[in-house]
Amino acid sequence: MPAEDFAPINSEWLEKAGNLWTTPFVDKPSERVIVDPILLSHAAALFKKTPKYFWENPDEAARMVCQACELYDITPVGHYLWADYWGQDYGAEIKIQETSPPAITKYPIKEPEDIDKFEVKSPEELKEGPTFKDHFKALDTVLEEYPQMFAPITQLAGPMEVATNWAGIEDVFMWMITEPEIVDKLIVKATEHMVNACKVTAEKYGANVMITGSVVASGDLLEREQIKRFSYEPQCKAVKNVLKAGAGPGIYYHLCGNHTNSFDMWKDAPMSPFTVVQVGNDGKNVFPSSKLVEHFGDRCTCFGVVDTKLIDRGTPRQVYDQTAEQLQAGKDSPRGFIIGSSCECPTYAPPANVHAMVKAAKDYGKYEKF
Amino acid sequence: MDIKKLISKISKVYSMDIKISEEVANLLKDNGLKAEEMEKVIKDAEESGKKLESKDGSKCLAKAEDDNLTCYALYSASNGGFSLDSGYAHKMKMVGPTGGEFNVEAADEADWICKKCNENAIEANVDMTYLGVTRPGNAIVCPKCGDMYLGEDMVPTIKGAEGILEEKRG
Numbered sequence: 163m164p165a166e167d168f169a170p171i172n173s174e175w176l177e178k179a180g181n182l183w184t185t186p187f188v189d190k191p192s193e194r195v196i197v198d199p200i201l202l203s204h205a206a207a208l209f210k211k212t213p214k215y216f217w218e219n220p221d222e223a224a225r226m227v228c229q230a231c232e233l234y235d236i237t238p239v240g241h242y243l244w245a246d247y248w249g250q251d252y253g254a255e256i257k258i259q260e261t262s263p264p265a266i267t268k269y270p271i272k273e274p275e276d277i278d279k280f281e282v283k284s285p286e287e288l289k290e291g292p293t294f295k296d297h298f299k300a301l302d303t304v305l306e307e308y309p310q311m312f313a314p315i316t317q318l319a320g321p322m323e324v325a326t327n328w329a330g331i332e333d334v335f336m337w338m339i340t341e342p343e344i345v346d347k348l349i350v351k352a353t354e355h356m357v358n359a360c361k362v363t364a365e366k367y368g369a370n371v372m373i374t375g376s377v378v379a380s381g382d383l384l385e386r387e388q389i390k391r392f393s394y395e396p397q398c399k400a401v402k403n404v405l406k407a408g409a410g411p412g413i414y415y416h417l418c419g420n421h422t423n424s425f426d427m428w429k430d431a432p433m434s435p436f437t438v439v440q441v442g443n444d445g446k447n448v449f450p451s452s453k454l455v456e457h458f459g460d461r462c463t464c465f466g467v468v469d470t471k472l473i474d475r476g477t478p479r480q481v482y483d484q485t486a487e488q489l490q491a492g493k494d495s496p497r498g499f500i501i502g503s504s505c506e507c508p509t510y511a512p513p514a515n516v517h518a519m520v521k522a523a524k525d526y527g528k529y530e531k532f
Numbered sequence: 533m534d535i536k537k538l539i540s541k542i543s544k545v546y547s548m549d550i551k552i553s554e555e556v557a558n559l560l561k562d563n564g565l566k567a568e569e570m571e572k573v574i575k576d577a578e579e580s581g582k583k584l585e586s587k588d589g590s591k592c593l594a595k596a597e598d599d600n601l602t603c604y605a606l607y608s609a610s611n612g613g614f615s616l617d618s619g620y621a622h623k624m625k626m627v628g629p630t631g632g633e634f635n636v637e638a639a640d641e642a643d644w645i646c647k648k649c650n651e652n653a654i655e656a657n658v659d660m661t662y663l664g665v666t667r668p669g670n671a672i673v674c675p676k677c678g679d680m681y682l683g684e685d686m687v688p689t690i691k692g693a694e695g696i697l698e699e700k701r702g
Contacts, residue, residue, distance in 0.1 A: 188700040189665050369692050398640070402655065402670060406685035411692045429631060430638040433657045435624070435667035435693035461631050461657070461668060497667060 163209065163222050165307050171232050176310055179231070179238040185529075186463045186498025187436050195493050195527035197485075197520050198237040198465070198502035199473070202244070203263065203509045204516070205230035213509050214260045217244060220300035228308045234513075235520050237500075240308055242300030243317040245377070248355065249327040251283055251291035261509070271329035274337055274344045280328070282354045285361040294362060301367070314367040316360045316409070319416070321352035321396045322379040328352070331378065338388060349392055353400035360409035371412030371436075372404055380419035380442075389424045394431070401432045413437045414465075418505050420445060426457060433462055440465035442504040448472075448484065449504070451492030463498035466491070468519055474508040478518040485522035494531040501527065549613030550574055560619045565603060570619045572596065573605040578614075584644040584653060584672065584681055591617065593644065593672075593681055602626070606684060622690045623662055626680045630657035630668040636675045644681075646674035653681075662694060663701040669693075 182196040205226040206216035216223045220242050228240040244263040250256055253270035271280055288294055297317070304312045318324065325348045326334050338345050356374070363370045379393035401413060411434040417425060420443040428439060439458045441449040451466035458464050466488045472480055485501060492499045501523055507516060550571050552560075560567060577583040577594030584593040595604045602625065606618040639654035646653055657668040658680045669690055672681045682690060 184700050187667075188697055190700055369696070402640075405670065405689045406683075408688045411689045411696070427638070430635045430657070432655070432670045433630065433668035434689050435660060435665075435669055436696070437668060 163211075163225065165225060168225055168229055171228065171308065171311075175232055175235070176238055179235065180310060183237050183239070186438075186500050189498070191529065191532035193528060195489060195499055195501050195523050195529070196237050197234075197523045197527075198500050199234070199507040199516050199519060200503050200505065201227055201230055201234075201236065201507050201516075202241065204507040204511055207509050208233065208513065212260055213262055214258055217264050218258055220296040221303040224300040224303040225307065228304060228311050231311065234516050236516075237502075238311045239313045240300070240304035240311045241315065242297065243315070243373070245319070245323070246327050247293050247297075247317050247319075248324055248359070251288060251293050252280070252328055254327065266327060269328060269330050269333075271348070272333075274341055276329075277344055277348050277351070280348075280351060282351050283358065285358045285365070288355075288359055289362045289366075294359075298366065305367075313412075314363055314370040315412075315414075316363040316370060316372045318356045318359060318372055318374045320374055320376045320379060320393050321349045321356065321400060322393045323377050324352035324355055325349055326378050335383070338384075338392065342391075345392060349396045353396045353403070356400040357403045357407055360404040361407045364407065364409040369411060370409060371414055372401070372409060373414045373416055374401060375414070375416035375418065375440075376421070376424075377416070377418040379424075380417075380421055381423040382420045386423045386427075390427060394424070394427050398431050405432065405434060410434050411436045415439045416505075417441045419443055421449070425449075429457055429461060437462040438465050438500065439463070440467060440502070440504075442467060443469075448488070451488040451499075455492050455495045455499070459492075459495040459497065461497065463500065464492055464495045465500045465502055467502060467504040470504045470506070470508060473503055473515045473519070474511045476515065478512070478514045481515045482518040482522045485519045486526040489523060489526045493527050493529060548575065548578065549611075550607075551610055551613065551615045553615075556616050556618065563620055565619045565621060567616075569596070569603055570605045570616050573603055574607055574614055574616070577605070581648045582679070583647050584674075585647045587643055587645060592647070595681055597625070599625075602682070604682065604684070618684055620684055620687050622682055622687065623694050624660035624669065624690055625662065626669075626671060626682070627659045627661050627666065629673075629678075630659050634673060634675055634678075639673075639675075642672045642683075644672055646677060646679060648679075649674055649676040651676040660690070663697050665697055665701060667693070 181192045185192040203213040203216040224240045249266045255268040256264045448469040573596045603621045642653040644653040658671040660669045
């Protein structure tokens with residue numbers, strides 16, 4: 163769908179949504195909490211397109227996301243990314259799938275011995291690589307066609323996530339037990355890559371946001387000490403080096419999945435003035451906003467969550483009720499609050515459920531602190 | 533310190549020679565700083581001992597704060613005097629540890645020593661305030677006296693944040 167196929171974005175809405183979005187970061191009063199359901203390929207479904215079409219056409223994907231932001235009245239920012247970034251730059255093969263995000267089918271690191279020989283790409287090499295080619299195509303589309311919805315990001319996740327896009331997750335987990343020192347080496351390379359990737363975004367666009375955090379390294383898969391060693395500590399070093407390299411000032415710690423056994427250590431992770439922390443689950447339950455604000459509210463902006471499974475499979479009423487509960491516990495967090503989904507909005511989630519989140523924000527998300 | 537030693541130290545400080553290269557002078561100009569300000573920062577730091585010294589002893593970092601600006605002088609010893617290596621400033625005011633206290637055990641050690649306390653400095657989040665907004669930033673901190681410094685490599689991050697706050701709050 164070329165640009166001319168879309169209806170123009172309403173400028174009055176855009177200004178209002180922009181104000182809602184900046185409130186959590188700059189304390190400028192606005193009416194209510196903004197909703198960020200982490201919209202990606204769900205936007206394609208709204209335009210009767212498939213996830214395959216979404217990820218194969220980054221420019222069109224960016225347009226669909228921007229348009230969906232207005233449709234739902236949510237965070238007015240155009241994005242394009244997927245989880246298995248960076249593998250291709252290092253020789254991985256990916257499969258563009260019809261109904262789910264692209265997935266790696268062949269990894270460049272197959273044996274522990276491959277790690278020593280594995281060379282991290284320079285910023286110049288990454289800039290010309292396949293990941294940034296698509297990423298920049300999407301971001302450039304937003305910049306040119308929806309400039310007020312432009313907030314450039316670098317999709318990193320954490321060093322464990324980068325490492326498991328270079329070597330199969332089963333292999334990395336096995337080496338963590340049999341040869342943990344070799345995983346340390348791999349993680350160091352992943353952190354070097356993170357810094358180089360962020361440099362590229364910073365050089366091209368200036369101020370930007372790094373999406374980092376811990377997805378693979380969650381409590382369902384790893385012990386606290388393993389998370390500390392292979393994810394938290396190297397990631398803290400990487401974030402500091404990213405900031406020192408001139409990237410940022412935005413840092414978004416996306417702690418996806420269950421982090422009961424480790425969420426507290428992120429309180430001391432390096433922060434900038436525009437830092438957001440999001441924790442997905444507390445055991446099997448959605449991470450309570452009250453707990454998030456208790457631990458992070460006096461530190462940074464809190465991203466309260468609604469269970470992604472509920473958004474996908476629940477009723478609008480269930481989504482509305484959970485959003486309302488999370489909002490009431492977090493909306494007046496001292497350093498700002500955003501309500502969203504615990505991870506990416508599922509492609510085929512009922513639109514009525516996303517609408518239910520926004521409806522709850524309008525009904526229960528009005529600020530009392532201003 | 534007896535009075536003679538004190539007088540000797542003060543006279544040494546006030547007669548000190550501080551070299552500023554053309555390159556650094558241009559940097560100061562770009563950063564809106566004056567050479568006299570930097571000289572005063574260095575003199576005050578040498579007189580009070582309130583400064584950071586790099587672990588290899590080659591560099592010192594000193595600062596001066598007022599309500600609107602914190603200025604830093606990064607300098608080194610040179611031929612019995614000092615040489616200014618860099619000068620920078622930020623408007624966000626550092627007010628204390630993020631979350632109320634520094635977690636020294638969890639913090640990384642910095643490449644600096646607090647000269648006054650003779651204590652290894654750490655890297656930690658500190659609260660910074662500007663235009664009525666308080667948010668964290670990563671700084672170099674003495675865990676003993678609590679003195680906080682912004683490393684030169686973090687200046688672009690903080691300047692970027694100041695720019696956004698000025699646009700949205702100014």
